[in-house]
Amino acid sequence: MNILSGLSYEQIYVINSIKKICILKNIDAYIVGGAVRDALLNAKVRDIDICVTKDPKLIVESLEEIKEFKYYSEFQTASVEFKRGVSIDIIRCRREFYPEYGTLPKIIPSDINHDLFRRDFTINALAYDLKYYKLIDLYGGIGDIKNKLIRKIHSNSYEEDPTRVFRAIKYSIRYKFLLYDRDEIISCASKGIFKTISNDRIAKEISLLCTEKNWKDAFLLFARLNIFDLNCNLIGKSNPVVNYDHVNIRLLNLFYSFKDKRDADILVDNSIMDSDLKKSMMQLKNIDVENFLKETIDNYEIFRQLKNMSRYELAYLSWNFKLTYKIYNYIYNLKDCILCINGNKVKDFGIKDGKSVGSILRYIKKLKLNTGIEKDLNRRDIQNALEYKDRKF
Ligand code: ATP
Numbered sequence: 001m002n003i004l005s006g007l008s009y010e011q012i013y014v015i016n017s018i019k020k021i022c023i024l025k026n027i028d029a030y031i032v033g034g035a036v037r038d039a040l041l042n043a044k045v046r047d048i049d050i051c052v053t054k055d056p057k058l059i060v061e062s063l064e065e066i067k068e069f070k071y072y073s074e075f076q077t078a079s080v081e082f083k084r085g086v087s088i089d090i091i092r093c094r095r096e097f098y099p100e101y102g103t104l105p106k107i108i109p110s111d112i113n114h115d116l117f118r119r120d121f122t123i124n125a126l127a128y129d130l131k132y133y134k135l136i137d138l139y140g141g142i143g144d145i146k147n148k149l150i151r152k153i154h155s156n157s158y159e160e161d162p163t164r165v166f167r168a169i170k171y172s173i174r175y176k177f178l179l180y181d182r183d184e185i186i187s188c189a190s191k192g193i194f195k196t197i198s199n200d201r202i203a204k205e206i207s208l209l210c211t212e213k214n215w216k217d218a219f220l221l222f223a224r225l226n227i228f229d230l231n232c233n234l235i236g237k238s239n240p241v242v243n244y245d246h247v248n249i250r251l252l253n254l255f256y257s258f259k260d261k262r263d264a265d266i267l268v269d270n271s272i273m274d275s276d277l278k279k280s281m282m283q284l285k286n287i288d289v290e291n292f293l294k295e296t297i298d299n300y301e302i303f304r305q306l307k308n309m310s311r312y313e314l315a316y317l318s319w320n321f322k323l324t325y326k327i328y329n330y331i332y333n334l335k336d337c338i339l340c341i342n343g344n345k346v347k348d349f350g351i352k353d354g355k356s357v358g359s360i361l362r363y364i365k366k367l368k369l370n371t372g373i374e375k376d377l378n379r380r381d382i383q384n385a386l387e388y389k390d391r392k393f
Contacts, residue, residue, distance in 0.1 A: 102196025
């Protein structure tokens with residue numbers, strides 16, 4: 001089976017240039033992982049990983065048409081960006097050991113067999129030998145692609161690296177494949193395996209899941225596999241204020257769907273996610289949403305309560321159906337309301353005391369926010385303002 005036919009002309013050109021150097025330098029080279037999987041699925045191949053049996057530096061030093069490259073000596077990995085717009089990671093074949101569950105693995109250079117064994121799922125443990133044009137499938141990955149299954153390769157895989165649970169969910173929702181290890185994942189989740197990894201690693205995987213087209217299915221799987229206790233009715237809840245095209249709104253929706261807000265610490269306490277979003281989530285943990293704004297219909301009061309809120313806080317509050325149209329009204333009608341008059345104009349009417357000037361301006365603003373009217377100021381308005389300044393609408 002030739003997987004190269006599924007790649008673009010530019011990708012094939014670059015792969016061939018790497019292959020030529022490898023043959024000259026007696027290095028074995030294999031396309032591995034997602035590129036092989038996606039080519040077999042007839043899906044668009046984005047990132048290409050090539051595993052090699054010597055230090056990738058030996059290849060990069062002979063490559064032409066490189067735009068930029070980074071070399072990570074600790075992992076013997078080179079990330080190369082070519083002028084043709086193709087990016088390729090060249091990685092030394094390796095064996096991995098986990099000194100403790102949940103820690104990062106120790107790496108020892110090795111051959112392609114060990115390199116495939118270290119991988120997460122059978123569908124990702126496929127290699128395409130560039131010298132002999134043949135597929136290497138040691139764990140039944142091709143069969144699992146045909147049968148639409150996500151299946152781990154080695155025992156204790158999920159305990160060893162709990163991020164694989166999130167990765168399994170990612171592939172399952174992306175390709176609509178079944179989780180072969182479903183029962184094991186549920187059992188691992190109930191044993192608390194996620195406690196062995198940092199919030200950063202979990203937040204990274206969740207953020208990646210949120211970039212998937214079927215992100216809502218991922219959240220539903222979180223609930224079904226007991227990874228998080230979620231209120232499924234709230235997942236992907238739509239209203240005229242929220243726009244789920246933004247990944248941060250999807251993350252916020254997960255935060256909103258947690259039954260116990262203490263679970264949300266993963267989303268709040270990490271260094272991966274957007275700091276404005278995390279700050280908003282912190283604030284929201286302390287708001288009593290049920291009572292917030294529920295009673296008032298005074299636009300000025302609504303304006304006052306919401307004016308310091310971030311767009312994330314507003315989106316979050318809007319999921320409460322009692323608040324949706326108040327938030328909508330604030331965003332589209334109240335937020336940008338500017339008065340034509342200012343303090344100087346009030347003073348022209350002989351009002352000198354700063355407090356009274358402030359009260360009059362507030363009254364005019366209340367009037368404008370609640371009626372939409374702001375006419376040129378006259379003495380009568382001033383009198384009304386002073387008389388009714390503290391009245392509620
Ligand atoms: P995507 O299309 O989501 O980018 P990918 O397969 O290219 O999918 P990467 O995260 O780029 O995924 O990883 C590249 C390869 O490295 C995977 O195909 C898999 O074989 C291996 N891999 C990545 N993360 C792990 C992990 N936590 N445990 C084992 N193998 C992993």
